[in-house]
Amino acid sequence: xxxxxxxxxxxxxxxxxxxxxxxxxxxxxxxxxxxxxxxxxxxxxxxxxxxxxxxxxxxxxxxxxxxxxxxxxxxxxxxxxxxxxxxxxxxxxxxxxxxxxxxxxxxxxxxxxxxxxxxxxxxxxxxxxxxxxxxxxxxxxxxxxxxxxxxxxxxxxxxxxxxxxxxxxxxxxxxxxxxxxxxxxxxxxxxxxxxxxxxxxxxxxxxxxxxxxxxxxxxxxxxxxxxxxxxxxxxxxxxxxxxxxxxxxxxxxxxxxxxxxxxxxxxxxxxxxxxxxxxxxxxxxxxxxxxxxxxxxxxxxxxxxxxxxxxxxxxxxxxxxxxxxxxxxxxxxxxxxxxxxxxxxxxxxxxxxxxxxxxxxxxxxxxxxxxxxxxxxxxxxxxxxxxxxxxxxxxxxxxxxxxxxxxxxxxxxxxxxxxxxxxxxxxxxx
Amino acid sequence: xxxxxxxxxxxxxxxxxxxxxxxxxxxxxxxxxxxxxxxxxxxxxxxxxxxxxxxxxxxxxxxxxxxxxxxxxxxxxxxxxxxxxxxxxxxxxxxxxxxxxxxxxxxxxxxxxxxxxxxxxxxxxxxxxxxxxxxxxxxxxxxxxxxxxxxxxxxxxxxxxxxxxxxxxxxxxxxxxxxxxxxxxxxxxxxxxxxxxxxxxxxxxxxxxxxxxxxxxxxxxxxxxxxxxxxxxxxxxxxxxxxxxxxxxxxxxxxxxxxxxxxxxxxxxxxxxxxxxxxxxxxxxxxxxxxxxxxxxxxxxxxxxxxxxxxxxxxxxxxxxxxxxxxxxxxxxxxxxx
Numbered sequence: 001x002x003x004x005x006x007x008x009x010x011x012x013x014x015x016x017x018x019x020x021x022x023x024x025x026x027x028x029x030x031x032x033x034x035x036x037x038x039x040x041x042x043x044x045x046x047x048x049x050x051x052x053x054x055x056x057x058x059x060x061x062x063x064x065x066x067x068x069x070x071x072x073x074x075x076x077x078x079x080x081x082x083x084x085x086x087x088x089x090x091x092x093x094x095x096x097x098x099x100x101x102x103x104x105x106x107x108x109x110x111x112x113x114x115x116x117x118x119x120x121x122x123x124x125x126x127x128x129x130x131x132x133x134x135x136x137x138x139x140x141x142x143x144x145x146x147x148x149x150x151x152x153x154x155x156x157x158x159x160x161x162x163x164x165x166x167x168x169x170x171x172x173x174x175x176x177x178x179x180x181x182x183x184x185x186x187x188x189x190x191x192x193x194x195x196x197x198x199x200x201x202x203x204x205x206x207x208x209x210x211x212x213x214x215x216x217x218x219x220x221x222x223x224x225x226x227x228x229x230x231x232x233x234x235x236x237x238x239x240x241x242x243x244x245x246x247x248x249x250x251x252x253x254x255x256x257x258x259x260x261x262x263x264x265x266x267x268x269x270x271x272x273x274x275x276x277x278x279x280x281x282x283x284x285x286x287x288x289x290x291x292x293x294x295x296x297x298x299x300x301x302x303x304x305x306x307x308x309x310x311x312x313x314x315x316x317x318x319x320x321x322x323x324x325x326x327x328x329x330x331x332x333x334x335x336x337x338x339x340x341x342x343x344x345x346x347x348x349x350x351x352x353x354x355x356x357x358x359x360x361x362x363x364x365x366x367x368x369x370x371x372x373x374x375x376x377x378x379x380x381x382x383x384x385x386x387x388x389x390x391x392x393x394x395x396x397x398x399x400x401x402x403x404x405x406x407x408x409x410x411x412x413x414x415x416x417x418x419x420x421x422x423x424x425x426x427x428x429x430x
Numbered sequence: 431x432x433x434x435x436x437x438x439x440x441x442x443x444x445x446x447x448x449x450x451x452x453x454x455x456x457x458x459x460x461x462x463x464x465x466x467x468x469x470x471x472x473x474x475x476x477x478x479x480x481x482x483x484x485x486x487x488x489x490x491x492x493x494x495x496x497x498x499x500x501x502x503x504x505x506x507x508x509x510x511x512x513x514x515x516x517x518x519x520x521x522x523x524x525x526x527x528x529x530x531x532x533x534x535x536x537x538x539x540x541x542x543x544x545x546x547x548x549x550x551x552x553x554x555x556x557x558x559x560x561x562x563x564x565x566x567x568x569x570x571x572x573x574x575x576x577x578x579x580x581x582x583x584x585x586x587x588x589x590x591x592x593x594x595x596x597x598x599x600x601x602x603x604x605x606x607x608x609x610x611x612x613x614x615x616x617x618x619x620x621x622x623x624x625x626x627x628x629x630x631x632x633x634x635x636x637x638x639x640x641x642x643x644x645x646x647x648x649x650x651x652x653x654x655x656x657x658x659x660x661x662x663x664x665x666x667x668x669x670x671x672x673x674x675x676x677x678x679x680x681x682x683x684x685x686x687x688x689x690x691x692x693x694x695x696x697x698x699x700x701x702x703x704x705x706x707x708x709x710x711x712x713x714x715x716x717x718x719x720x721x722x723x724x725x726x727x728x729x730x731x732x733x734x735x736x737x738x739x740x741x742x743x744x745x746x747x748x749x750x751x752x753x754x755x756x757x758x759x760x761x762x763x764x765x766x767x768x
Contacts, residue, residue: 072635076637092480093480096480096482101478101482102478102482217507217509278515279515279518279519279522280518283518283522371512371605372512372515373470373509373510373511373512373515375470375510379470382470382471382605382606382608382609383470383471383477383510383606384470384471384477384478385471386471386606386608387469387470387471387472387473387477387606387607387608388469388470388471388472388473388476388477388478388486389471389473389477389479389480390473390474390631390634390635390744390745390746391745393473393608393611393631393632393635394611394612394615394635394636394637396608396612
């Protein structure tokens, strides 16, 4: 035995070697993600080519854009045969795209202020970590917003607010003994305040009001889309909850009213309802009484989205295990308590994606009002700017791109919020 | 059965609406504003400008009536209507008159119960094609795809024309002129057809107008004019004679520039009657003596309105053509002011 030769045993570990060049850094990432298989690689190349084609077509067009001419002809002169966008239409007509063409320009600060205040008012509703006292402002906001946007006498929103306060007071006073007395008493009290207030306000109040009165007909542009979207979504969620609960009710009359309403509205296209609002209602009302077109459209869109939201929430209600209902009963809770404390919080949580889906769809559907000759942003583009202005006839891409972008910003924001909300409310352990 | 009940209810509602609106003149005076239906936007005829002010050929008609009745050319509430909503807006009383390049046809006049008070623009339907198509007559358009606005008389004329010439076409329905323009330029259709005035206006805005040609055939008569509801003849008379006043003023040489002078020193009895210095024409209409003078003061006589909004000096560049005075070989012929 040759003991002298001790078989070699390494006493220290080798220093780690750098991974092979193909297994590290960007090469690895590329290989794993983009070129994993030949087919994958081919798809990657095709996709890159498509992206290149799109960007090489659109980027020069955008960066070569002209921003400060006063007509399309001038634009073409400036471009002098080269390809480029004519964004001048946006700089010249941006106020029409945002506010419509009849909102008085010296009052543009009013919608702007309302928009900022809306963000403040909506914050405590969306983010419930914020102090609850902010909800007081949220409650006042609708009246304030009405006054700011429509202007006119401040008496109208104040009387409306007083009526609601009176109704709320009567409701809290009587609801403990009897729900029906509280509910109908509240409606009655509010009506009494409104009617008395209506008599007390002089007819000429609008003429020397602090803010110049702006009729609904003069609203337009993206402002109109936002107004319709915000008003209709916030009205249709409570209405949708009521309809969903009504549909599950044991009382046949209520149940059937809700079922018929939901099924009827869901069976009719929104555009039909809008045509009814703009055209047919004028025949049905007695001559001389004209309800504001904005109000008619709000009612129709709200009805429409309430029916959809009701079905979404019904899905949420149906998804709850029966045990939850029985648990509420066994605790001795009555119906409103059971709903408020146990059923609805869970059902609404399940329904959030669906409700957001309806809300986003509804917001985009507000552009349909352009077909009943209301000048929302699309109506402005299709009517006065493209159809009517000799200097801008033919500027399509720029205008519709602009509309796309501002709709995308809002809709993407809404969907991001809903994802945050779902994560925030996730209490199960999936 | 149910349907007839609903229709019956609608008829009753419609009748009562008509009955209540019997005194449109009084309504307008009480309101202090004229509700005038216009298009949502058509170059030269009616559109709000960058400042939100309505301008155009049809708009001036509304302003002239407002000036005649209310003494204020700005006392007009312009109600934008689409091809589909215009007639209901008028029938339901939402607007007092409609000045929206609307073609005067038998069924609109008789069946829809409207009163066309006259013609303020004689138009006709034409075809526009790209030059490279190599078409020189509309009869060569067999098998062509045609962009056509829905809900208009042009749609029906198109069908008539192709059927009577025994050739086929494929319609591409579109909603507005702006859309049609884009579809046509993008090559979605070979031919764009609408009123010749519209074609000229559209072609003028193209990047290369020379690449497109308007075919010589005019396939229809499109007398465009303002209209009011049936059953209120006093109101109809006011609108009719306001239009006639503009036309007559051109014929008599009364312009916005020389009106004041003419009023003071004219020897022509018809001018004197028109401007209210002689006779009681205004009184017969239920207005004061200066009504026509005020209507003329808005933008002048017919020729001035035409030149200012759609004439050869404007981007639309329409020639007078059929819309010249009868003395110049056109069709404009106002009954006398007597």
